[in-house]
Amino acid sequence: xxxxxxxxxxxxxxxxTLEDAEHASLEAVRKFVDTVDGVFPALxxxxxxxxxxxxxxxxxxxxxxxxxRLAQNVLDVTEKELSxxxxxxxx
Numbered sequence: 706x707x708x709x710x711x712x713x714x715x716x717x718x719x720x721x722t723l724e725d726a727e728h729a730s731l732e733a734v735r736k737f738v739d740t741v742d743g744v745f746p747a748l749x750x751x752x753x754x755x756x757x758x759x760x761x762x763x764x765x766x767x768x769x770x771x772x773x774r775l776a777q778n779v780l781d782v783t784e785k786e787l788s789x790x791x792x793x794x795x796x
Contacts, residue, residue: 719779723772734765 738758745754 720776723776727769727772730765730768734761737761 738761741754741757741761745752745757
């Protein structure tokens with residue numbers, strides 16, 4: 706079993722990396738939407754512009770959702786490992 710501090714540090718780094726990836730994804734979608742807004746006229750709700758923007762936001766929701774699920778799984782595993790390490794240390 707690894708050092709508890711190493712496990713915490715690795716988990717923190719992974720969560721920080723996931724958070725950075727989420728922010729980068731959101732910024733990329735923002736820039737994409739700005740580009741689409743500049744290229745396609747806003748004629749109606751059925752216009753290509755609206756469909757493209759909606760698809761971009763659905764994609765972002767999926768990416769962020771997957772990232773959040775991964776972070777939660779990492780947190781759950783880390784908590785379990787820390788709890789086991791604490792029990793072994795107490796023996």
